[in-house]
Amino acid sequence: MRRFLITCVAILVVLFSAMGVESLIMGDHNSILRQTLTSPVKQFIDGSRINSNQVVVAVDAQIDPYMQRTYFKATIDAIDKTVRNADKFLVLKFLDRETISAMLADGEIDFLISESDFYASLAFEDKIKAIAMLWRAQAKSPSYSAASTIVVNAENEKIYTLTDIATGSYRVAATSSDSFAGFTIAKEPFAEKNLSWQAAFKNIVFTSNRNPLEVLNAVKTGNADVGIVPACFIEQVMIRNQAHLSDYRVINPQPVTEMACQHSTNAYPSLMVSYRNGVDSNYILDMTNTLLGLKLPFGTTWSMPENTRELYDLMYHLRIGPYNNVTYSAIYRTFSENRTIFITAIFLIVAGFFYNLIISVEVASRTKALKRALAEKDRISKQQEQTNEYISRLERTGIVGQMSSMIAHELKQPLATVSNYSRGLLRRIERGSADKDTIVKVLKEIEYHTERANDIVDHVRSYAKPHEVKREEHDLRDIVAKTVATFEKSGRTTVPVIVEGERHALVEADDWEIELALLNLLKNSADAFTEIHPAMRDEDEDVIRIRIEDHEDTWWIRVIDNAKLVDESFTEQFFQKLETTKSHGLGLGLSIVSSLAERHAGRVWAEPNPGRGVIVTIELPKYQPIEEKI
Numbered sequence: 001m002r003r004f005l006i007t008c009v010a011i012l013v014v015l016f017s018a019m020g021v022e023s024l025i026m027g028d029h030n031s032i033l034r035q036t037l038t039s040p041v042k043q044f045i046d047g048s049r050i051n052s053n054q055v056v057v058a059v060d061a062q063i064d065p066y067m068q069r070t071y072f073k074a075t076i077d078a079i080d081k082t083v084r085n086a087d088k089f090l091v092l093k094f095l096d097r098e099t100i101s102a103m104l105a106d107g108e109i110d111f112l113i114s115e116s117d118f119y120a121s122l123a124f125e126d127k128i129k130a131i132a133m134l135w136r137a138q139a140k141s142p143s144y145s146a147a148s149t150i151v152v153n154a155e156n157e158k159i160y161t162l163t164d165i166a167t168g169s170y171r172v173a174a175t176s177s178d179s180f181a182g183f184t185i186a187k188e189p190f191a192e193k194n195l196s197w198q199a200a201f202k203n204i205v206f207t208s209n210r211n212p213l214e215v216l217n218a219v220k221t222g223n224a225d226v227g228i229v230p231a232c233f234i235e236q237v238m239i240r241n242q243a244h245l246s247d248y249r250v251i252n253p254q255p256v257t258e259m260a261c262q263h264s265t266n267a268y269p270s271l272m273v274s275y276r277n278g279v280d281s282n283y284i285l286d287m288t289n290t291l292l293g294l295k296l297p298f299g300t301t302w303s304m305p306e307n308t309r310e311l312y313d314l315m316y317h318l319r320i321g322p323y324n325n326v327t328y329s330a331i332y333r334t335f336s337e338n339r340t341i342f343i344t345a346i347f348l349i350v351a352g353f354f355y356n357l358i359i360s361v362e363v364a365s366r367t368k369a370l371k372r373a374l375a376e377k378d379r380i381s382k383q384q385e386q387t388n389e390y391i392s393r394l395e396r397t398g399i400v401g402q403m404s405s406m407i408a409h410e411l412k413q414p415l416a417t418v419s420n421y422s423r424g425l426l427r428r429i430e431r432g433s434a435d436k437d438t439i440v441k442v443l444k445e446i447e448y449h450t451e452r453a454n455d456i457v458d459h460v461r462s463y464a465k466p467h468e469v470k471r472e473e474h475d476l477r478d479i480v481a482k483t484v485a486t487f488e489k490s491g492r493t494t495v496p497v498i499v500e501g502e503r504h505a506l507v508e509a510d511d512w513e514i515e516l517a518l519l520n521l522l523k524n525s526a527d528a529f530t531e532i533h534p535a536m537r538d539e540d541e542d543v544i545r546i547r548i549e550d551h552e553d554t555w556w557i558r559v560i561d562n563a564k565l566v567d568e569s570f571t572e573q574f575f576q577k578l579e580t581t582k583s584h585g586l587g588l589g590l591s592i593v594s595s596l597a598e599r600h601a602g603r604v605w606a607e608p609n610p611g612r613g614v615i616v617t618i619e620l621p622k623y624q625p626i627e628e629k630i
Contacts, residue, residue, distance in 0.1 A: 056091045059114075060115055100112065116133075134270040145269060146269060149233070150228055152225060161252070162193060166200045173219065175228075179230075234261075254267075418449050477505060494539075501549055507623050522544065524616075532563060545559075600620055
């Protein structure tokens, strides 16, 4: 017995000595030997519960620290009080999601406080059920308590839309890559608009301590171009005078019907309290009663859980949570994984086919070409003579010829409108659904467009007679307003027209001709939007602007659209006679605009709009009273 005791003491001395030596060598207390010897104790503390009086509450470690600081103290204190009243004691564990999933499977957790996305993943696997949702005072219901706010500096003149951010040219700041409201939800509007959120956030930097206030300060000081913070955070720090909403501009602002604070995305559930399947129903009832009567800071409360369908839709669109490994058909997956090989093979097959086809056609065509050479030469010569004669005739007729072409060009719209109104009225009369007010309204529209067609004919006929240009004092703003009203009545497009610039711009001109020129430019801008594929358009950003600018002795009337992307080579051909950029155009509209500008001692030119679209500018001399001319 004595020998056994001596042996045990010697072993303990050796072990403790080894631990001390290793700690000195390692320079800390986390040596391998110490961990090996102490791990059983740690496992005993953190391991499975053997005491039935414990209530284990796990906390999702990915919950933002500011959320924990704001809402957890009152919540945990209330839970602890309830547990103690039941002669039990609370065990609180802050764990990563992988550990929580494993412990739930082993039945080692009773309740879980987590972000809603983690709850949805676990509920999808039927591991937990919800008993409470966090309900912000600003939210219409608990289902709309979490969203993201995307902001830029209020003085930033480059970033106005999600499309601008999606270029990937800007620095982005956020709290953490695993923050639900501080980053994950911010991907949603990009996916919704078919924009790449991966490209938008390729230059993203996360804060060191997951503090959204650092994100706001980075945007304010210029260390970041774009910031992502949880919705309602700006309003909360404004109460403490730590930030001001006026310093920032919210990108993609959403209506406040669901959440009464600034946000850029749809709203979703926030924090969730849930229980593991198999937990005592008395525990669940006590926990539910505790949470539902609890008051939290900023008017926040815990509420009964609601439908989380929209949350699953978000996770599906972003391919996260239970949809992280969504698979497609084998054919699609195989093609996606070997896209380069398939495209190369298809290209080679098509190229080989066309090469053989070209060789065969070339052999046959060369034989026929020898017989047709002289006949083709004569045909081309005659065609050139006819073309030269036609061009010469157009040049001789000058403005009269252009105005004649303008009749067909300009009468098409009013005549088509009259025809549509007439057919519509006839159908109503045949059905017996035309009342007096409808008939009067339609007849007035027909009268208006008929008078307009008559004015066009009379005005164009006058060009064949010797006369001077009818020039009177007019305000360009009035002419532009009349033109926009006429254009909107035509129903040619749903793109809004905005008038900007000088409000009092006097010119000496024929108002009808200026209106005609502007109408042609507005039609061209409207047609440009129709040439864009619907998938590439964002109707919320489409707009046509008419801007009046003051330039010393002249006024500039600029018609600006943001339709398709163009370059200078495209705009240089605008005012060439009988040249058109439209698939079905005649090349008359812009030529008429140029002639009308020259008749008023002005000029017109086109240039690409920075970003997207075209800017067409008409320059006209300012009105000078007679006394100033003398």
